[in-house]
Amino acid sequence: MMIKTSPSDISKRYVGQQIDVYGLVLHVRDLGRKKFIIITDGKSILQIVYSGSEKVRRGDTIRASGIIKEDPRAPTGLEMVANNITFLSKSIDERFDQWSLRNMNKDKKIKYRALLLRLLEFYKVFEEYANVTQYLREYYRNLGFLEIFTPKVVRMGTESGSEVFSILYFDKDAYLAQSPQLYKQMLMASGIKGVYEVGSYFRAEVSFTPRHLTEFRGFDVEVNYIEDYSEIMKILEDSVKYVLSKLELSYPKEFPVISFKDAKQVLQEKYDIRLKDDLSTEAEKALGDYAKKEYDSDLLFIVEFPYDSRPFYTMRKEEDPKYTYSFDLLYKGLEIASGSKREYRYEILIKQIKEKGINPERMKWYLEVFKYGIPPHGGFGLGIDRFVRQLLELQDIREVVLFPRDPDTLEP
Numbered sequence: 001m002m003i004k005t006s007p008s009d010i011s012k013r014y015v016g017q018q019i020d021v022y023g024l025v026l027h028v029r030d031l032g033r034k035k036f037i038i039i040t041d042g043k044s045i046l047q048i049v050y051s052g053s054e055k056v057r058r059g060d061t062i063r064a065s066g067i068i069k070e071d072p073r074a075p076t077g078l079e080m081v082a083n084n085i086t087f088l089s090k091s092i093d094e095r096f097d098q099w100s101l102r103n104m105n106k107d108k109k110i111k112y113r114a115l116l117l118r119l120l121e122f123y124k125v126f127e128e129y130a131n132v133t134q135y136l137r138e139y140y141r142n143l144g145f146l147e148i149f150t151p152k153v154v155r156m157g158t159e160s161g162s163e164v165f166s167i168l169y170f171d172k173d174a175y176l177a178q179s180p181q182l183y184k185q186m187l188m189a190s191g192i193k194g195v196y197e198v199g200s201y202f203r204a205e206v207s208f209t210p211r212h213l214t215e216f217r218g219f220d221v222e223v224n225y226i227e228d229y230s231e232i233m234k235i236l237e238d239s240v241k242y243v244l245s246k247l248e249l250s251y252p253k254e255f256p257v258i259s260f261k262d263a264k265q266v267l268q269e270k271y272d273i274r275l276k277d278d279l280s281t282e283a284e285k286a287l288g289d290y291a292k293k294e295y296d297s298d299l300l301f302i303v304e305f306p307y308d309s310r311p312f313y314t315m316r317k318e319e320d321p322k323y324t325y326s327f328d329l330l331y332k333g334l335e336i337a338s339g340s341k342r343e344y345r346y347e348i349l350i351k352q353i354k355e356k357g358i359n360p361e362r363m364k365w366y367l368e369v370f371k372y373g374i375p376p377h378g379g380f381g382l383g384i385d386r387f388v389r390q391l392l393e394l395q396d397i398r399e400v401v402l403f404p405r406d407p408d409t410l411e412p
Contacts, residue, residue: 004020004022005019005020005021005022006021006022006023006041006044007021007023007039007040007041007043007044007045007046007076008041008042008043008044010044010046010068010076010078011078012070012078014068014078015068015069015070015078016067016068016069017067017068018065018066018067019065019066019067019068019080020063020064020065021039021046021048021063021064021080022041022061022062022063022064022088023039023040023041023046023061023062023064024039024040024041024059024060024061024118025037025038025039025056025057025058025059025060025061025062025091026038026039026040026045026058026097026098026118026119027058027097027098028056028057028058030056033051034049034050034051035048035049035050035051035052035056036048036049037049037050037056037062037064038075039062039064040118040119040120042117042118042119042120042123043120043123043127044076044120045075045076045120046076046078046079046080047071047074047075047076047078047079047080048064048066048079048080048082048085049079049080049081049082050064050066050082050085052082052084052085054085054087056085057090057091057094058091058094058096058097059091059092059093059094059096060087060089060090060091061087061088061089062085062086062087062088063085063086063088064080064082064084064085065082065083065084065085065086066080066081066082066083066084067080067081067083068080069081096112096115098118098119101115101116101118101119102119104116106396106398109399110398110403110404110409110412111411111412113402113403113412114412125388125392125394125399125400126400126402128247128388128391128392129384129388129400131246131247132243132247132384132387132388132391133198133217133219133384135242135243135246135247136196136198136219136239136243136382136384137196137198138242139238139239139242139243140194140196140221140239143193143194143235144193144194145193145194145195145196145221145223146192146194146195146196147195147196147197147198148180148183148184148187148195148196148197149197149199150177150180150183150184150197150199151177151183152176152177152199152200152201152202153167153169153174153175153176153177154174154175154176154177155172155174155175155362155365156175156362156363163178163203163204163205164176164178164202164203164204165202165204165214176201176202177199177201177202178201178202178203179201179218179220179381180197180199180201180218180220181220181311181313181381182313182366184197184220184221184222184379185222185313185342185344185366185374185377185379186366186369187222188222188224188344188374188375188377189369189370189372189373189374191224191375192224193223193224193225194221194222194223194224195221195222196219196220196221196222197218197219197220198217198218198219198384199217199218199220200215200216200217200218201215201216201217201218202214202215202216203216206407207406207407208406208407208408209281210395210396210397210398211281211334211386211389211397212397212406213385213397213398213401213404213405213406214405214406214407215404215405216383216384216385216401217383217384217385217401218381218382218383218384219381219382219383219384220379220380220381220382221235221236221239221339221379221380221381221382222377222378222379223235223377223378223379224375224376224377225375225376225377226341226375226376226377226378227376228325228341229303229315229325229326229327229339229340229341229378231378232327232339232340232341232378232379232380233255233257233301233303233327233329233339236329236337236339236380236382237254237255237299237301237329240255240299240329244391247391249391251298251299252295252296252297252298252299255297255299255300255301255329256291256294256295256297256299256300256301257300257301257303258300258301258302258303259302259303259304260302260303260304260305260306260323261304261323263275263279263283263287263302266287266290267283267286267287270286270290271283271286271289271290273286277305277306277308277309278305278306278309279302279328279335284330284333284334284335285333285334286333287300287302287330287333288300288330288331288332288333288334289333291330298331298332299329299330299331300329300330301327301328301329301330302327302328302330303326303327304317304323304324304325304326304327305323305324305326305327305328306322306323306324307321307322307323307324308322310324310326310340311356312343312349312352312353312355312356312358313340313342313343313349313352314326314340314341314342314343315340315341315342315343315344315378316343316352324340325340325341325378326338326339326340326341327339327340327380329380329382331386331387331390331391332390332393334386334389334390335383335386336382336383336386336387336390337380337381337382337383337387338380338381339378339379339380339381340378340379340380341376341377341378342377342378342379344370344374344375344376344377345370346367346370346371349367349370350367353367385397385400385401388400
């Protein structure tokens with residue numbers, strides 16, 4: 001199948017050539033005897049100069065045939081002088097021009113998301129999202145890790161069954177997955193080096209903040225043969241550096257690290273913020289400010305969180321079991337990743353499940369493989385939506401998701 005030539009394919013090598021270009025009409029300036037038509041493929045635009053009598057409307061899809069010329073007055077410095085236009089489809093309503101699309105409020109930008117991608121600045125957001133996902137996949141594939149695809153309809157939530165969407169699965173109660181965590185760990189019993197997954201996950205949090213969605217995209221990794229949780233942090237750090245380097249963005253030589261205990265002290269002394277067992281939104285922002293001032297870094301690891309704020313599968317510190325071998329990675333004052341060394345010892349895992357108020361009988365399908373031998377392992381989950389939002393310095397996470405889901409949004 002031949003891929004049709006569209007505006008983003010046009011370059012100076014086409015100057016002087018007679019070609020066909022396909023695109024969607026973004027704007028028309030009709031001067032009577034001559035029309036200036038801007039067509040788009042989302043990624044780029046091309047000006048078409050046409051003297052035909054046909055009426056061309058915004059939203060029409062056309063095939064323009066003509067000669068490519070250089071003209072510094074054209075938006076891209078190149079234009080087509082067309083001798084023929086063929087209509088592939090016709091617009092019924094041409095109310096949305098590029099200016100009205102840009103100036104929509106947030107709700108309309110979600111409603112008309114598909115139309116927004118006609119504009120380069122919006123297309124670039126989702127192109128960057130695709131690039132980040134591709135580079136993460138690339139990095140872990142090059143490490144020899146296996147890409148996996150785990151169920152999204154499950155018998156229980158990963159953490160404790162709270163904040164999950166319940167569904168009826170034929171005659172059984174089931175839930176939408178919060179993460180692939182338990183499946184990742186089970187696969188470590190195979191002895192393979194590591195696994196990764198890109199997927200959508202669901203949390204039934206009634207939250208309307210610019211950092212939360214009820215459906216979000218995660219990049220999850222689990223690694224075998226882990227002796228110290230710093231090894232997992234190093235793998236995560238190197239993969240984030242890989243993405244930033246591919247995007248030609250700067251990053252520190254080493255990501256600074258502070259313990260949760262030290263973070264509490266910094267927050268209290270420098271920002272008058274008092275914490276209990278976990279980081280608040282306010283605390284994350286303040287620590288982002290601290291990392292920038294103290295280390296000149298947009299990235300910061302917080303390590304060794306209290307056990308009370310971490311899931312049952314997190315390994316506790318042997319010398320201080322109130323704390324864990326765990327970490328969060330903050331990027332510009334927002335948590336983008338969370339991970340730990342996992343508890344892999346069968347008896348201790350059952351004990352911790354009970355401590356978290358979960359009935360081990362409900363976890364038999366997960367616990368079974370731990371009886372037969374499983375290497376020490378650890379991993380993390382990275383929120384792709386959050387990573388891209390911080391990378392592009394956008395205000396709301398909904399801006400990086402094509403069709404976001406929050407408690408009020410179920411369409412489109």
